Amino acid sequence: MVNIPVLKSITEANALLADALRATFARQDVLVLNIIASPGAGKTSLLERTIDMLDGELCLSVIEGDPTTSLDAERIVAAGVPAVQINTGGGCHLEARMIQAALEQVSVEDADVVIIENVGNLLCPTGWDLGEDAKVVVASLPEGDDKPLKYPMAFATAEAVVINKIDLEPYLPAKASVLRENALKVNPRLAVFEVSCLTGQGLDRWLDWMREQLAAKRGSST
């Protein structure tokens, strides 16, 4: 008798494919980050700043997810890094099968770090594994400092939170220190960075964290 496994759901099929992608990324010794945030929190600006400040130190590839338009991928290519745009046609999250398709269009073999910018949505992307090593939440301070309590799922499953737009703090009722506290209430293991992608403030620690993640992955895979 032959047992034929039946996939219970599309999320289970997604998890199997994500594991296969993770194995491929491990063989290629590439660190993969899945960036999750609300629309307009500053995901693409964080990538532009990261590319600029690394100044060629690490080889990056970027996969951009958006409901429509290729505006984000164009910004990344203009910054000098290969990028592929996935348009979900209004869909609210990326799935592993989309990453698999994107890898046919962008080379990651020579990359040190692949950054996946998910669709702007703090809810749906959380449940879809893309084969990443770590999820990173970008939380914009103007959104308010209560967001980790009201949208805990993204924070609970991430390794790091980048609190962006702290240059606006003097003009906001929200406080970066309260946002940090609320994020750590949801997930005490989070690495938290307070940055401004407009001024560049605080981004050095974010880059150090990325370097450490890459070194840890390469140390563990040799």
Add this chain to the structure above:
Amino acid sequence: MVNIPVLKSITEANALLADALRATFARQDVLVLNIIASPGAGKTSLLERTIDMLDGELCLSVIEGDPTTSLDAERIVAAGVPAVQINTGGGCHLEARMIQAALEQVSVEDADVVIIENVGNLLCPTGWDLGEDAKVVVASLPEGDDKPLKYPMAFATAEAVVINKIDLEPYLPAKASVLRENALKVNPRLAVFEVSCLTGQGLDRWLDWMREQLAAKRGSST
């Protein structure tokens, strides 16, 4: 022979229930608005300001949708208006069946306006009719002025856009005039309001629009 209609999908079942809700709201002569926005765009702050500025002129009821917590409903009740909180348990949008259940807990018979604050998500709520008369998008200026182009679905199906947090414009790369232009590119019929729920600026025109919508509905139903 009896024909038994088979529902093609849960969205079709939702549409049927939404039409039934709309008929009920019409009989009760109540205007129903469905507020859609990214997390932290200022939906609840808009409601608080609206309640405060109306100062009892209209009778409001509020239905709050959030993935978790009752923080938003508590803010509305503190402002003096009956509110019921729907927690979606991480779910990314409200559905008509949730509104039907909420109506067992909050009276709308004496209300002039029912405001439904959807889950913070610029994508998924767009596809789910709640029986409303109009969708209203709250677009926060710090999210950037390109959002209507990148997330067109919410703007395309709405009757009005409230551009919030314009008090921050001097400190942002984004411009309210560009956000307005981009919203009108997606949907030339949109009523557009530029407001600050922090300072109160611009909210008088939003209130006038709401009064006009109510008058038009009551005019058409008599």
